[in-house]
Amino acid sequence: MVAVKFAGAAVSTTRFTTNVSRAAARAATSAGVVSVPKGEATNSGKPAGITAASSQTRFTTMTAPYVQQRFMSGFAAGPGTNKVPSFADYTKERSNDSSRAFTYFMLGASGAVLTTAAQSTVHGFLTNLSASADVLAMATTEMDLSTIPVGKTVTIKWRGKPVFVKHRTQEEIDDANGVNLKSLPDPQDDASRVQIPEWMVVVGICTHLGCVPTTDSGDYGGWYCPCHGSHYDVSGRIRKGPAPLNMEIPEYVIEGDKLTIG
Structure with missing residues (x-):
């Protein structure tokens, strides 16, 4: 240097x-x-x-523009290059008609067995729920009407409730049919409350608070509730007092002299 x-x-x-x-x-x-x-x-x-x-040398950097090019495989294209795989082994039917019929038979037999078992179970369950003989006996009550004189009332028991059976006279029937329905708190005609005019059958419970009225008493000759002073006529309709409704009529059937309630 x-x-x-x-x-x-x-x-x-x-x-x-x-x-x-x-x-x-x-x-x-x-x-x-x-x-x-x-x-x-x-x-x-x-x-x-x-x-x-x-004496310095200037360097100029030149950047070539980027041109995107399509990817080209290095393998030469030819017959069989793009071969699609076969799915024949997966799409072909594997079962024949005999095996299919056997399958349907087994399904049908299984369904029949299950249906029979279900019916047996339900039948046993309903049998256990059915009422016993003593309960059925209490559900209905029978009485011989020939033992009740005209103008008298008999009290019988049905499902733990008193039931009044009154053998009405013709005069009582006429009085019941002659009432003005507009004057009644719970309007009902007499014919809609009886099957045979001579026989009046009602549940002996006051519709006010559940007391048992006395027979052949009150201002209208029917029933009177001593608890709060409700008066019923010979048709069991409320005529005076706090009771809001007429006395209940039970389900009953009269065949000759036989009365069946329930």
């Missing part, structure tokens, strides 16, 4: 042609000393720092 010193504006007549980096040239210029590698000297009449700076 050859060191060339200069001061101020002094110009050296010796120049070496070489490639010096820009950073080295700047450092040498600021310090007043240029260090260059050995090389061929020429007389250019320029300062060494300027010569070194001017």
Whole structure:
């Protein structure tokens, strides 16, 4: 390396042609000393720092535009290259008619067995729920009407309730049919409350608070409730007092002289 010193504006007549980096040239210029590698000297009449700076080579970077290209397989196309797999083993019918018929037979037999078992279970369950003989006996009550004289009332028990059976006279029947329905708290005609006019059958419970009325008493000759003063006529209809409804008519059938309630 050859060191060339200069001061101020002094110009050296010796120049070496070489490639010096820009950073080295700047450092040498600021310090007043240029260090260059050995090389061929020429007389250019320029300062060494300027010569070194001017000898730099400018690089220009060029970027080629990106062009998208379709992917091309490296394998040559030919017959059989894009072969579609066969699914014949999965789509073909595996069972024949005989096996299918056997399957249907087994399903039908199983359904029949299950149906029979279900019917047996339900029948046993309903049998257990059915009423016993003593309960059925209490559900219905029978009475011989020939034992009740005309104008008398008999009380019998049905499902734990008293039932009044009254053998009415013709006068009582006429009085019951002659009542003005508009005057009744619970309007009902007499014919809708009896099957045979001579026989009046009612549940012997007051419709007010459930007391048992007395027979052949009250202002209308029927029944009277001593608990709160309700008066019923011979048709069991409320005529006076706090009771809101007529006395209840149970389900009954009269066949000859036989009365069956329930």
